[in-house]
Amino acid sequence: MAHSTHDDTFYSLDNSAIFMAAIAGASGPFVFRFYCELDNPVFVPALQDAVNALFPRFPYLFVRLRSGVFWHYLDPVSKPPRVEKETAYPCGPLPQGGDRPALRVFAYGRRIAVEFHHVVTDGTGAIAFMRALITEYLRNIGIGLELSDADLVSFGIKHPREPVDAGESEDGYNKYFRPSATVPDKTGQAFLIPGRRMFISYRETLGSMDVRQVLDVAKKYKVTLTEFLSAIHLDVLQDMYESLDRKAQKGAKKVISIQVPVNLRKIYPSQSLRNFFLFVAPYIDVRLGHWSFDEILRRVHHQMQLGLEDKELVRQLKRNVGGERNPFGKIVFLPIKTLVLRIINAVIGVGAYSGSLSNVGIVEMPEALAAHIVRFSFIPSRARTTGANVGVLTWQNRLYINIGSMVHERDFERRFFTKLSSFGIDVFVMSSDPISKVDYF
Numbered sequence: 208m209a210h211s212t213h214d215d216t217f218y219s220l221d222n223s224a225i226f227m228a229a230i231a232g233a234s235g236p237f238v239f240r241f242y243c244e245l246d247n248p249v250f251v252p253a254l255q256d257a258v259n260a261l262f263p264r265f266p267y268l269f270v271r272l273r274s275g276v277f278w279h280y281l282d283p284v285s286k287p288p289r290v291e292k293e294t295a296y297p298c299g300p301l302p303q304g305g306d307r308p309a310l311r312v313f314a315y316g317r318r319i320a321v322e323f324h325h326v327v328t329d330g331t332g333a334i335a336f337m338r339a340l341i342t343e344y345l346r347n348i349g350i351g352l353e354l355s356d357a358d359l360v361s362f363g364i365k366h367p368r369e370p371v372d373a374g375e376s377e378d379g380y381n382k383y384f385r386p387s388a389t390v391p392d393k394t395g396q397a398f399l400i401p402g403r404r405m406f407i408s409y410r411e412t413l414g415s416m417d418v419r420q421v422l423d424v425a426k427k428y429k430v431t432l433t434e435f436l437s438a439i440h441l442d443v444l445q446d447m448y449e450s451l452d453r454k455a456q457k458g459a460k461k462v463i464s465i466q467v468p469v470n471l472r473k474i475y476p477s478q479s480l481r482n483f484f485l486f487v488a489p490y491i492d493v494r495l496g497h498w499s500f501d502e503i504l505r506r507v508h509h510q511m512q513l514g515l516e517d518k519e520l521v522r523q524l525k526r527n528v529g530g531e532r533n534p535f536g537k538i539v540f541l542p543i544k545t546l547v548l549r550i551i552n553a554v555i556g557v558g559a560y561s562g563s564l565s566n567v568g569i570v571e572m573p574e575a576l577a578a579h580i581v582r583f584s585f586i587p588s589r590a591r592t593t594g595a596n597v598g599v600l601t602w603q604n605r606l607y608i609n610i611g612s613m614v615h616e617r618d619f620e621r622r623f624f625t626k627l628s629s630f631g632i633d634v635f636v637m638s639s640d641p642i643s644k645v646d647y648f
Contacts, residue, residue: 216266216283217273217280217281217282217283218267218270218280218281218283218376219280219281219378220278220280220326221378221379221380221381221481221482221483222378222380222381222527222528223325223329223380223482223484223527224279224326224482225279226527226548227325227326228272228279228326229279229544229545229548229549230548231324231326232300233300234590234591235589235590235591235592236298236324236588236589237325237326238298238300238301238322238324238325238588239323239325239330239333239585239587239598240297240298240320240322240323240585240586241320241321241323241333241334241337241583241584241585241586242318242320242583242584242586243318243319243320243341243580243583244317244318244580244581244582244583244584245317245319245579245580245581246317246580246581247317247579249315249316249317249318249344250348251290251314253347253348254290254312254314254319254340254344254347255289255290256343256347257340257343257344257347258287258288258290258312259287260343260367261336261339261340261343261365261367262286262287263367263371264339264365264366264367264369264371265336265339265365265371265480266283266371267281267327267328267375267481268309268323268327268328268332268336268480269283269284269288269308269310270282270283270284270308270309270327271306271307271309272309272324272326274541275541276540276541277540277541277544278541278544279326279541281309281326281327284306284307284308285306286306288307288308288310288312290312290313290314291312291313292313292315293313293314293315293318293320294313295407296408297320297322297409297411297586297611298409298587298588298589298611299589301322301324308327309323309324309326309327310322310323310324310327312340319340319341319344321336321340323336325588326482328480328481329468329470329481329482329483329484330468330484330565330567330585331470331480331483332479332480332481332482334567334570335365335480336480337570337583338363338365338570338572339364339365341572341576341580342359342364342366342572342576343366343367345576350575350576351575351576353575354573354576356369358573359573362571362572362573364572372478374477374478374479375478375479375480375481376479376480376481377477377478377479377481378479378481379475379477379481380482380483380524380527380528381528382475382477383471383475383521383524384521384524384525384528385521385524386525388518388521388524388525389522389525390522390525390526391519391522391523391526394559395460395462396460396462396558396559397460397462397463397464397490397558397560397561398459398460398461398462398463398493398561399460399558399561399592399593400444400447400562400593400594400595400614400618400619401447401451401455402594402614402616402618403614403615403616404594404613404614404615405613405615408613409611409613410611410612410617410638410639411586411609411611411638411639412609412610412612412617412620412636412637412638412639413608413609413610413636413637413638414607414608414609414610414623414624414627414634414636415582415605415607415634415635415636415637416605416606416627416632416633416634416635417604417605417606417632417633418432418601418604418605418606419604420632420633421436421606421627421632424630424631424632428501428504429508430507430508431511432566432599432606433467433511433564433566433599434504434507434508434511435504436564436566436597436599436608437465437467437489437507437564438489438500438503439623439626439627440562440564440597440623441463441465441489441490441491441503441507442498442500442503442626443619443622443623443626444465444562445463445491445493445497445498446622446626447618448463448493449493449497460558461492461494462490462491462492462493463491463492463493463561464488464489464490464559464560464561465490465560465561465562465563466486466487466488466560466562467486467487467488467489467511467563467564467565467566468563468565469484469485469487469514469515469520470483470484470568471483471484471485471520474515474517474520485520485524486523487511487514487515488510488514489507489511489514490510491503491506558592560593561593562593562596562597563587563590563593563596563597564597564599565587565596565597565598565599566599566600567598567599567600568600568601569601569602570583570600570601570602577603580602582602582605583600583602583607584598584600584602584607584609585598585599585607585609586598586611587611588611589611589613590613591613594612594613594614594619595610595611595612595613595614595620596610596611597610597623598610598611608623608624608627610623617638620636620638624636
């Protein structure tokens, strides 16, 4: 993915990034956040030193989005970014222009947060950077110094003293593209969460629970954790549809569908820390009547299993990468490409899904460092159309479910966590106040 022209190095965008760079805007900036809460207030100079040390180790992340004649590209910035104070609301559009990368590092109280534009990486790459940053910071303040570089490598943690692996910046989409595959079937418009949308605010509602309780329930139903939570998501949206009055129901879309990102590294061998994911989209059609939870769960399970088959995934690769490889598309100027992609998104993209649920999996750290970490958490990208999206992360024995919402009403969050509690799961809920600047409670 890295290219050189004379003394300049730049990175071409991966396939997912091409689309997101074209359609990103204030209502959907494609910015997501990971944060780590520690047992003591953050010492900013030590955090800045950690950022500086990792700057050469992650060259493909410390880049800015630039516009070329035919394509966007990623241009490395000349110096590490400064650690910033917390912003009013998470996951907003990144500042444009200047020598600023498509990621930002924040410090607030005991919290270290990093926001990533999706054009540079996905959840896997973000976690890799986050683990490296927290490790370097804690070592800078004297914690974990007994861990050698070999210990960090054995734990899968990147560190400043190891060379950059070229495989970390490869384009996995093009690597596994099959030109003979057929494209997926077209999708229609989906039911959307009703209610007024906030223009700037983005409310974070965090649910914390014992991961073993959730796994026990999923095991009882013989499904995965992600399948169980996806069924909860669909069931809650069905409840919201059924709670509408007759006139509102008549005007609402009848298909309820959610996007569930799939980490392709678990299917196709790749060391890439750029974007390398596709979606599975389980759905129900309420025109067929009310779906019991058992019916939804069975349907989600089989749809997810089918969606993860190689022959289904290569169809998505064909649709996405095939457009990028189209000879005519290659010679079309960037402003025209951008306009076409925005029109396509407006016609078939916006409103095609009722929401998203992203499970980024388990975050692990060496015990010497983990003893000083309260939790990690993940806030998904904001999207005014869907209104609310769900991010899931496991840290130690706790499952953290973070709902990011641009809907004034809190009905979705309330229903989601109430539904989880109905299975005997003890859920502790915290929420941010969209009126307050940065208070979390």
